[in-house]
Amino acid sequence: MNIGDVARETGLPAKTIRYYEDIGLVAPARGANGYRAFGDMDLQKLKFVARARSLGFSIEDCRMLLSLYEDRTRASGEVKALARDTLARIERKIAELEQMRGALSALVERCHGDDRPDCPILEDLAEIAR
Amino acid sequence: MNIGDVARETGLPAKTIRYYEDIGLVAPARGANGYRAFGDMDLQKLKFVARARSLGFSIEDCRMLLSLYEDRTRASGEVKALARDTLARIERKIAELEQMRGALSALVERCHGDDRPDCPILEDLAEIAR
DNA sequence: CTTGACCTTCTAGTGGCTGGAACACCCATA
DNA sequence: TATGGGTGTTCCAGCCACTAGAAGGTCAAG
Known part of the structure; x- marks a missing residue:
C-alpha cells in the first residue's frame, strides 16, 4: 500500500x-x-x-497506548489512568470554553450590531481595562 | 512603570x-x-x-478590536461580527470536546482498571482499527 | 511520448507563547 | 564601598501537531 x-x-x-x-x-x-x-x-x-x-x-499518549497494546501482560489500570487524565483535561478545557461562551454570548446579545458607534462589547473590554 | x-x-x-x-x-x-x-x-x-x-x-482579533476601539466612528456591527465568529468557533470547539468526552467517558466507565490485562479502552481503539 | 496523478525530501511557517542563557542595572544593607 | 538579590535587557530555541510549498522522481493510461 x-x-x-x-x-x-x-x-x-x-x-x-x-x-x-x-x-x-x-x-x-x-x-x-x-x-x-x-x-x-x-x-x-x-x-x-x-x-x-x-x-x-496526545501523541505521547498514543505512543504509550500503542506500547501498552503490544504488551499482552499490561494491566488495564495503566490505560485507565491515562484515559482518566485525558478526560480530566478535556473537561477542564470544556469548562474554560463554556466560561468564555457565557461571557461572550452575553455581550453579543447586548450589542445591537448596526451602524451606530456605541458597542457594549468594546465597552466591556475597555471597562475591565480601567 | x-x-x-x-x-x-x-x-x-x-x-x-x-x-x-x-x-x-x-x-x-x-x-x-x-x-x-x-x-x-x-x-x-x-x-x-x-x-x-x-x-x-485571537491575537489578530485583538489587533482589530484595538483599532476599532480607537476609531470613534466605527460601526458596532463590525465588532459584533467578530464576536459572533469567535463565539461560533468556541461553540464548535465545545461540541468537538463534548463528543470526545462522551466517547472517552463511556470507555473509562467500562474499564475495570485493575491488574487484569483485558481493557475495553484498548479494545475499542483496536477494533475501530480493524 | 506526454500528461497528470502520485510519490519523495527538504525547509519553514502556524499560534501564542515559554524557557533559558548571558549580561546590565538598581537599590538596600554591612 | 562592596555586594548581593531582584529586577531588567536581548536573543535563540523549543513547545504541539501538524501544514504549506518548492523542487524533483515515478508510474500508468492514452
Whole structure:
C-alpha cells in the first residue's frame, strides 16, 4: 500500500502520516522506488492512533497506548489512568470554553450590531481595562 | 512603570508583554537605562487585550478590536461580527470536546482498571482499527 | 511520448507563547 | 564601598501537531 491508499483508509492526510513516521509512531518498509510500503500492521497502527487522537489523546499518549497494546501482560489500570487524565483535561478545557461562551454570548446579545458607534462589547473590554 | 509592575497589574507574564510588543500590539517608550517605560495608555491596552484573549479572541482579533476601539466612528456591527465568529468557533470547539468526552467517558466507565490485562479502552481503539 | 496523478525530501511557517542563557542595572544593607 | 538579590535587557530555541510549498522522481493510461 502506498501512502495515498493509507490516507484514504485512515482518513489521515498523507502529510500527517509522514509526520507520524518522522516521530517514530510507525515505520513502514520502503519499496525499490523509495515509496513507503505500508503493511497491514502499519495500517492498523495508524487507525489506532487516528482513533485515539480523535478521543483527545496526545501523541505521547498514543505512543504509550500503542506500547501498552503490544504488551499482552499490561494491566488495564495503566490505560485507565491515562484515559482518566485525558478526560480530566478535556473537561477542564470544556469548562474554560463554556466560561468564555457565557461571557461572550452575553455581550453579543447586548450589542445591537448596526451602524451606530456605541458597542457594549468594546465597552466591556475597555471597562475591565480601567 | 516597569514591565514587572505592568505584569502585576494586568496578570500577564512579562514574557508575554514583551511578545506583545514584538508583534506590535503595544509600543511602550524606553527609559534612559533601556527599560520599557509603560504609560497609562499602554496599561489600558494590555488590560484590554488580556480581557479579549480571556474571552477567546485571537491575537489578530485583538489587533482589530484595538483599532476599532480607537476609531470613534466605527460601526458596532463590525465588532459584533467578530464576536459572533469567535463565539461560533468556541461553540464548535465545545461540541468537538463534548463528543470526545462522551466517547472517552463511556470507555473509562467500562474499564475495570485493575491488574487484569483485558481493557475495553484498548479494545475499542483496536477494533475501530480493524 | 506526454500528461497528470502520485510519490519523495527538504525547509519553514502556524499560534501564542515559554524557557533559558548571558549580561546590565538598581537599590538596600554591612 | 562592596555586594548581593531582584529586577531588567536581548536573543535563540523549543513547545504541539501538524501544514504549506518548492523542487524533483515515478508510474500508468492514452
